[in-house]
Amino acid sequence: MATLGTVGEKALVNEIVKNSHSRVALGPGDDAAAIKIGDKCIVVSSDIMSKKTHASEGMSYYDIGWFAAAVNYSDVAAMGAAPIGILVSLFMERDLEVSCFREMMRGVRECSDAIGAEILGGDTKEGAGIVISGTALGIVDEKKMLKRGGAKPGDLIGVTGPIGTAAAGFFAVQSNIDAPGIKKSLFTPFPRTKEGCVLSDSGYVTACMDVTDGLAYSINEISRHSGNVYFEIDWEKIPITEETKDVIRRTNSDELETVLYFGGEYELVFTFDPLGEEYLRKALGGNFYIIGEAKGNDNVMMKSGKPVKLEYRGWEHFKS
Amino acid sequence: MATLGTVGEKALVNEIVKNSHSRVALGPGDDAAAIKIGDKCIVVSSDIMSKKTHASEGMSYYDIGWFAAAVNYSDVAAMGAAPIGILVSLFMERDLEVSCFREMMRGVRECSDAIGAEILGGDTKEGAGIVISGTALGIVDEKKMLKRGGAKPGDLIGVTGPIGTAAAGFFAVQSNIDAPGIKKSLFTPFPRTKEGCVLSDSGYVTACMDVTDGLAYSINEISRHSGNVYFEIDWEKIPITEETKDVIRRTNSDELETVLYFGGEYELVFTFDPLGEEYLRKALGGNFYIIGEAKGNDNVMMKSGKPVKLEYRGWEHFKS
Incomplete structure (x- = not known):
């Protein structure tokens, strides 16, 4: 049996959302569901995590709360929606210190405050271990909503910040390396909701998603959802911090694997009309890196003049 | 420490939602959060449950899915909103049969279909045991939205169906009594979204909530949220099925405790202007029972001519 x-998370999630339609503006497979209300869309995303299996070693209760909120807000950001707030459902043990619960909620609240959102409601139940399930909501003009599909040949592809950071943070924790910057990215990622709104408002952006499942996976997703528009990425242009490079070296990690396939980070990857380059550079300030272009007939990365295939894989629960 | x-679920949930405001149309303590979009409100409610601690003995995977959806839709119903759909997040073990997952999702889907809603999205993760977290959304005109507060002296108070059914179902399962009707109420309660919309559309209803935490608790909630309007309930008027009475007798259960305090059921309790009685009786068909009136200065139930205090307690997680 x-x-x-044997099936894997992505197939299961597809099963959950199959047959959705009618009032829902988006089919399955995008970062969040979208519900049309007049000319606006409410976008909604749910994500569930447990302290035991999803919290990285070294995360505090505060970090867990922040993280649970951030991953949900990141899905809202990926649609180009302005965040409204979050509902938080918690499973906790009866003998958990109230202070731990409060620290988790402080994390949720400060992450929400940081992006101008708020806690809308929640539920608590007694259970074994700690499970935290978040549902974030956002709002966006229907016409401006960003999707995974929509990229066109000739578009440029960009990211909002450094890649490989969460992976390096994970390796740093494993190897007891002091690397506060990247550990912060791993434990308390900052959701790119502000950047998401800039992207959707610009009118130049053709597709967008976040990098939760790894850069290579995200690029393949955009490629598939855009009707097989393909991308050529330039390795030299992918922003990687010195701290990340240092940790990769010191832990003998595979550089490509770390940057392309590890995921667990919450930058946005987006495609846009080249006419918008100057506007986006200005509007996004330092959070704008062009890493490639939509061209060719396969998703590849050029490294030292040679193409490396960008495989359609990334982190997936259940399968391993 | x-x-x-030592704190209890209700205090914890209050802590989660404290400080909510701005775009949120409702303060903490109502059945769902409400977000204003123009003259509409999107209502959103989250509820989390685990198979181990919240599923009754004898529930199938299908029942668990249905139940998880129903409890969320019930919160949408209590606001008088038309249901849109649900997001479902699941924690499951890696070695769970795919057929069990599919049965759960069939339960969620059939419950959604039954009320004209749909599955909007979801998330799955690997974890110990089965945890299912639902977030239901609905839509209602802001002016028509039902709240816990709003009852006025002289209002009548009604329920949409029999009370004590889930409690009796629970006792029947415990004692191996064959009582299919009430077990169905316990395992696969039918969310009163249709009735909720009738209530909000009528213009006569002044307050509403569901009976999840028990009838006495709900009445006290409406009383408190309405600025201390009090109710006198008539025991003879509370609808209780013959099957429920039979199980109470056969299991030597306390009748008052079963009907007033056990909860776990999903009928709506609502207050309304007496002028609306005829309209509501017609519009709700068989699902309309007047059980009392807003009067006096305490919440009481008349039984055999004597008042019995309706205590402000009900089911609460963590505390026991």
Whole structure:
């Protein structure tokens, strides 16, 4: 008999959302559901995590709360929506210190405050271990909403910040390396909601998603959802911090694997009309890096003059 | 040090939502959050449950899925909103049969179909045991939205269906009594979204909530949220099925405790202007029972001519 381990998370999530339609403005597979209200869309995204299996070693209760909020807001950001707020459902043990609960909620609240959103509601139940489920909501003009599909040949592709940071943070924790900057990216990623709104408002952006499942996966997703528009990425242009490079070296990690496939980070990757380059550079300030272009007939990365295939894989629960 | 067991669920949920305001049309303590979009409100409610601690003995995977959806839709119903759909986040073990996952999702889908809603999205993660977190959304005209507060002296108070059914279903399961009707109420409660819309559309309803935490608790909630309007309930008028009475007798259960305090059921309790009685009776068909009136200065139930205090307590997680 088939078990979940043989099927994998992405197939399961597809099963959950199959048959959705009618009032829903977006089919399955995008970062969030979108519900049309007049000419606006409410975007909604749910994400569930447990302290035991999803919190990185070294994360505090505050970090867990922040993280749970941030991953949900990141899905809202990926649609170009302005965040409204979050509902938080918690499973906790009866003998958990109230202070731990409060620290988690402080994390959720400060992450929400930081992006101008708020806590809308929630639920708590008694259970074994700690499970935190968030549902974030945002709002965007229907016409401006960003999707995974929409990229066109000739578009440029960009990211809002350094890549490989969460992976390096993870390796740093594992190897007891002091690297506060990248650990912060791993533990308390900052959701790119402001950048998401800039992208959707600009009118130049053709597709967008976040990099949760790894850069290579995201690029392949945009490629597939855009009707097989392909991308050529330039390795030299992918922003990677010195701290990340240092940790990769010191832990003998595979550089390509770390940057392309590890994921767990919350920058946005987006495609745009080249006419918008100057506007976006100005509007996004330092959070704008062009890493490639839509061209060719496969998703590849040029490194030292040679193409490396960008494989359509990334982090996936259940499968391993 | 304080642990969650000393604080209780309701205090924790209040802590989660404290400080909410701005775009949120409702303060903490109502059945769902409400977000204003023009003259409409999107209502959103989250609820989390685990198979181990919240599923009743004898529930199938299908029932668990249905139940998880129904409890969320019930919160949408209590606001008088038309249901839109649900997001479902699941924690499951890696070695769970895929068929169990599919049965759960069939339960969610059939419950959604039954009320004209749909599955909007979801998330799955690997974890110990099964945890299912739902977030239901609905839409209602802001002016028509039902709240816990709003009842006035002289209002009548009604319910949409029989009370004590889930409690009796629970006792029947415990004692191996064959009582299919009430077990169905316990395992696969039918969310009163249709009735909720009738209530909000009528213009006569002044307050509403569901009976999840028990009838006495709900009445006290409406009383408190309405600025201390009090109710006198008539025991003879509370609808209780013959099957429920039979199970109460056969299990030697306390009748008052079962009907007033057990909860776990999803009928709506609502107050309304007496002028609306005829309209509501017609519009709600068989799902309309007047059980009392807003009068006096305490919440009481008349039984055999004597008042019995309706205590402000009900089911609460963590505390026991």
